[in-house]
Amino acid sequence: DAGVTQSPTHLIKTRGQQVTLRCSPKSGHDTVSWYQQALGQGPQFIFQYYEEEERQRGNFPDRFSGHQFPNYSSELNVNALLLGDSALYLCASSSPTGGGTEAFFGQGTRLTVV
Amino acid sequence: AQSVAQPEDQVNVAEGNPLTVKCTYSVSGNPYLFWYVQYPNRGLQFLLKYITGDNLVKGSYGFEAEFNKSQTSFHLKKPSALVSDSALYFCAVRDGNTGFQKLVFGTGTRLLVSP
Numbered sequence: 001d002a003g004v005t006q007s008p009t010h011l012i013k014t015r016g017q018q019v020t021l022r023c024s025p026k027s028g029h030d031t032v033s034w035y036q037q038a039l040g041q042g043p044q045f046i047f048q049y050y051e052e053e054e055r056q057r058g059n060f061p062d063r064f065s066g067h068q069f070p071n072y073s074s075e076l077n078v079n080a081l082l083l084g085d086s087a088l089y090l091c092a093s094s095s096p097t098g099g100g101t102e103a104f105f106g107q108g109t110r111l112t113v114v
Numbered sequence: 115a116q117s118v119a120q121p122e123d124q125v126n127v128a129e130g131n132p133l134t135v136k137c138t139y140s141v142s143g144n145p146y147l148f149w150y151v152q153y154p155n156r157g158l159q160f161l162l163k164y165i166t167g168d169n170l171v172k173g174s175y176g177f178e179a180e181f182n183k184s185q186t187s188f189h190l191k192k193p194s195a196l197v198s199d200s201a202l203y204f205c206a207v208r209d210g211n212t213g214f215q216k217l218v219f220g221t222g223t224r225l226l227v228s229p
Contacts, residue, residue, distance in 0.1 A: 004157075006157075031215055033215060033216070033217075035217075041221060041222075042118075042204055042219035042220055042221050042222050043158070043204070043217075043219050044219075045216045045217065045218070048215055048216060056215075056216050058216070090157055090158065092158075092217075094215050096215060101146060101163060101165055101210075102148060102160050102163050103148075103160075103215060103217060104160060105150070105157040105158040105159070105160075106157050107156055107157040108156070108157045110155075
């Protein structure tokens, strides 16, 4: 059983560019959340998707947007990149409708903005 | 609003000795508490959780955690540390009274187990 998979693993972008990160949830999971982990910090919640809709959002600007597809996979898009967007972006999947309470994380995408 | 405090940036312990990594939390509703471990350049790996029931919960790799409602704490413990336990540990909380799955994490505690 494949766990949560994210792509790409590493990415280098220039300030002002746009980036798309991808996530496939663990089999049987229908909810996907995205987190940003800056160096030396704990993960910060960006937003959560369920049934292809954004259900909850953290304190991130509108430059951060997302999407969930019918197969439950998800994308995170960041526009107008800033140097401060450099971080490890983590995707987590869970299945509240299936009775699950814990989230399972992917290995993350390391984004570097130069 | 939820919050988590991990008061120690780093915990040092000798192999074979017991270890404790501290966590205190604040949540308005019913606390769901979690511990995750992160190895270098990797994502978060689930260790254990407290949802309800017995205050002592057991998890992966011999780790356990004790939920203390009066002290709003959820400390991670292991009776005998291994060098391979050296990693970054995160405590997280979410409000179990809501249907949302948002986790609030602490800043992490680096565990260093010396041979």
